[in-house]
Ligand SMILES: [Mg+2]
């Protein structure tokens with residue numbers, strides 16, 4: 001079976017609610033957080049797959065068309081690839097936050113579906129996020145959870161950014 005790292009997008013890969021960007025509604029608004037290409041490159045060396053798993057309720061709420069979201073993800077993947085960092089697939093929940101769908105995190109459908117599609121051993125995989133909904137979704141799917149921020153009661157580890165998290169994940173994966 002394959003091993004994967006699932007990454008939340010906003011607040012993990014790119015800025016959100018900063019001075020220069022509120023929510024990312026077009027490709028030009030995607031600003032990578034420091035160290036992100038390097039972190040993904042390191043993870044690529046150890047893991048079979050790196051995925052992005054993101055809630056994009058702005059589509060359901062009418063702030064952004066789904067075609068625009070796909071353009072943002074194509075741009076994100078292409079820019080990272082220029083740095084040698086490979087994202088194998090970016091999946092998203094486009095529904096309204098209160099729609100009650102199965103895919104919006106903290107539900108785990110997006111992760112579980114990728115797991116089946118790519119034959120992933122979820123118990124030896126990781127979900128990285130900056131909200132507890134990310135960690136809960138990962139736990140429901142059976143992954144370990146790595147939180148970016150100050151603290152999270154459910155997470156297996158907490159770090160300030162993806163680069164620090166990647167170093168820990170690589171060590172943890174090697175120790176199992
Ligand atoms: Mg986030």
Ligand SMILES: [Zn+2]
Pocket residue numbers: 093094095101102103104
């Ligand atoms: Zn959904």
